[in-house]
Every structure is written in C-alpha cells, then in structure tokens.
Amino acid sequence: MTSVSEIEIIDALKLKTFDHHYQNIIQGIGDDGAITSIDPDYHLVTTTDAISEGVHYPKGIEAKAIGHRCLAVNLSDMAAMGAKPLWASLVFSRPSIDQLWLEQFISGFSELANKNNVTLIGGDTISGPELFSVTLQGIVPKNKSIRRSTAKIGNLVYVTGFLGNASQGLKIIQEDRQNSSSEQLIQDFLYPNPRLKESRAISQFATSMIDISDGFYSDLQKVMKASNVGAEIKISDLPISESLPNKMPRVDAVNVARFGGDDYELCFTIPREFKKDFLEEYQSTDRIGITCVGEIKEKNLLLLDDNNKEFKLSGRAFERF
Numbered sequence: 451m452t453s454v455s456e457i458e459i460i461d462a463l464k465l466k467t468f469d470h471h472y473q474n475i476i477q478g479i480g481d482d483g484a485i486t487s488i489d490p491d492y493h494l495v496t497t498t499d500a501i502s503e504g505v506h507y508p509k510g511i512e513a514k515a516i517g518h519r520c521l522a523v524n525l526s527d528m529a530a531m532g533a534k535p536l537w538a539s540l541v542f543s544r545p546s547i548d549q550l551w552l553e554q555f556i557s558g559f560s561e562l563a564n565k566n567n568v569t570l571i572g573g574d575t576i577s578g579p580e581l582f583s584v585t586l587q588g589i590v591p592k593n594k595s596i597r598r599s600t601a602k603i604g605n606l607v608y609v610t611g612f613l614g615n616a617s618q619g620l621k622i623i624q625e626d627r628q629n630s631s632s633e634q635l636i637q638d639f640l641y642p643n644p645r646l647k648e649s650r651a652i653s654q655f656a657t658s659m660i661d662i663s664d665g666f667y668s669d670l671q672k673v674m675k676a677s678n679v680g681a682e683i684k685i686s687d688l689p690i691s692e693s694l695p696n697k698m699p700r701v702d703a704v705n706v707a708r709f710g711g712d713d714y715e716l717c718f719t720i721p722r723e724f725k726k727d728f729l730e731e732y733q734s735t736d737r738i739g740i741t742c743v744g745e746i747k748e749k750n751l752l753l754l755d756d757n758n759k760e761f762k763l764s765g766r767a768f769e770r771f
C-alpha cells in the first residue's frame with residue numbers, strides 16, 4: 451500500500467477538477483486563498499456540509515461513493531436554494547491514504563463536479579479521523595433564491611423522485627444483505643443524485659423549497675416551522691418505488707418513505723394558480739418524476755389515509771442526537 455503525501459493529494463485533486471469557463475475564478479488552488487468575483491445582478495449562496503464515517507455513511511463503503519457523497523449533499527442544498535453551484539472547497543481528513551483509495555475518491559468527487567460545472571478552488575488536507583467537509587458557493591439572480599420560510603396556505607406540496615429508497619439501501623448495507631434485487635436501493639444510497647436540473651424549473655414557480663436529507667416527514671416540518679404553516683399530506687400519494695412495497699408491507703414502506711433519510715430529493719410548494727404552467731415547464735425536458743402529495747394548511751401536520759381520515763403515526767423521525 452503506497453501512502454500519499456499532502457502535496458500529491460492536492461495535485462491530484464487539482465488535476466481532475468479543472469477550471470470551467472465563465473467561472474470568474476481569478477485565483478484557484480495554489481495560493482493562501484482563492485479569489486472569485488460575482489456579477490452585480492447576483493447574490494452569492496454558500497452551503498457547508500460535512501460527512502464522517504460511521505455517522506453519515508457506514509465504514510467500508512467504496513471510496514468513489516464517499517467522494518461523490520461529500521459534494522452531492524452540498525449540491526442538493528444548492529438545488530434547494532434555487533442556485534447555480536460554481537466553486538467548491540474541500541476539507542479532506544483521513545488517518546492514512548493509499549493511492550488507489552485516493553484515485554477512487556477523486557473520481558467520485560470529480561465526475562460529479564465536472565458534470566455540474568463546479569470547480570474545486572481550495573481546501574485543506576489533514577491527517578486525522580475520516581471526515582470530508584465541502585463548502586460550496588453558487589449564484590442566484592438577486593431576489594430569486596427559494597427559502598424554507600415562504601410557503602403559503604393553499605400551496606400544493608410536491609416532491610421529486612421516490613422516497614425511502616436510500617434509507618432502505620443503507621439498511622441493506624448495514625445488515626450485509628446485498629443481493630441482485632437490492633442493487634438499485636444500494637445505488638440510491640451510495641450515489642445520491644442532486645436535483646439541479648429539476649431545481650431550475652421548480653425555482654421559477656415555487657414559493658418554498660427544501661431538500662429531503664433527514665426524511666420527508668422531518669424536513670417538511672422544517673418548512674412548516676419556518677413558514678409558520680401546517681400541511682395535509684395524503685399517505686397513499688407518497689411516491690414509493692416499485693422495489694419497496696414488493697419487499698415489505700405497505701405500511702412499513704410508507705414509514706420508510708416518511709422517516710427514511712438520505713434521499714436528497716426536493717420538497718417544494720407551488721401556488722395552485724401556477725400548477726398548469728409549472729407542469730408544462732417542468733415536463734418540457736427530461737426530468738425526474740414529481741408527485742403532488744398534499745397541501746399547505748393553516749396549522750399542524752395532518753396525515754390522511756385513503757378515506758381522507760387521519761392516519762395515526764407510528765415510529766419516529768430520524769434524529770441525529
């Protein structure tokens with residue numbers, strides 16, 4: 451196992467994540483600080499999210515998935531703000547690094563960065579416990595960012611993609627039950643797909659948006675709290691992928707969809723009067739499916755069953771502490 455020096459790590463990262471055009475980078479990796487500029491018509495949006503072994507991903511998963519993940523979670527936050535990501539900084543901490551591990555980590559990070567025209571402009575490299583922290587900066591036209599705090603009563607609540615796949619994939623990895631039929635769920639956990647393309651259409655119409663990282667139920671409540679509203683959600687409308695209900699009773703699948711974290715889908719609210727225009731715009735190019743799951747109400751989170759009766763909760767939301 452060949453160990454790699456700090457300079458080799460930085461050089462390898464720099465080589466694979468090249469400067470893209472029109473990025474307004476005056477100084478990238480190589481000085482004490484990076485220098486960038488933004489146009490006066492834009493606001494700068496900054497997100498930071500760190501992932502660590504044993505907390506955000508299980509020990510022993512492939513290095514490519516870790517490189518992908520530390521950027522993906524930030525891209526997902528950027529998508530939820532309605533912003534365009536541009537520049538990333540990476541704090542890279544690991545007890546020791548061998549060449550192959552590093553190459554795989556960088557391929558996961560750089561493939562996702564290059565796909566989204568994101569340039570790595572700096573960071574820090576330390577020998578320590580395994581942890582990766584990315585700060586991502588992006589731009590949004592002035593006053594066009596989408597917040598959590600602006601959902602309005604009567605708005606429709608939508609989510610992208612499917613809910614619950616990633617947490618189920620994680621469970622399968624943790625219990626070491628991988629087989630050919632669990633492939634998709636495992637991929638959904640290992641390689642979350644930040645919904646930037648979707649965000650571009652959604653942010654033209656949405657009143658509020660959040661990305662689903664802790665679980666639909668828990669993240670929707672953050673929107674409700676910030677916007678000082680409630681919501682009514684129809685349980686049978688939650689988008690559950692084919693691969694879930696075949697393997698578990700419907701009620702368990704619904705629980706996974708409500709409470710399972712790590713999906714990195716978007717949850718957003720659309721005024722009813724924009725519904726038609728929004729759907730037309732959203733469906734004008736190839737984007738992941740979306741589902742209307744309910745409506746913003748005055749207060750409380752009410753879950754409705756097929757007969758529009760209250761659906762009683764069991765289980766609890768994901769909590770980190």
Ligand code: ADP
Pocket residue numbers: 460463478479480481482483539540541542570571572573574575
């Ligand atoms: P300094 O000692 O001045 O902080 P470093 O030797 O730590 O500088 O880093 C040199 C250059 O490499 C800086 O531009 C820094 O931002 C960049 N850099 C260091 N580690 C990383 C990393 N993990 N990812 C990207 N850039 C990095």
Ligand code: MG
Pocket residue numbers: 574575
């Ligand atoms: Mg340093």
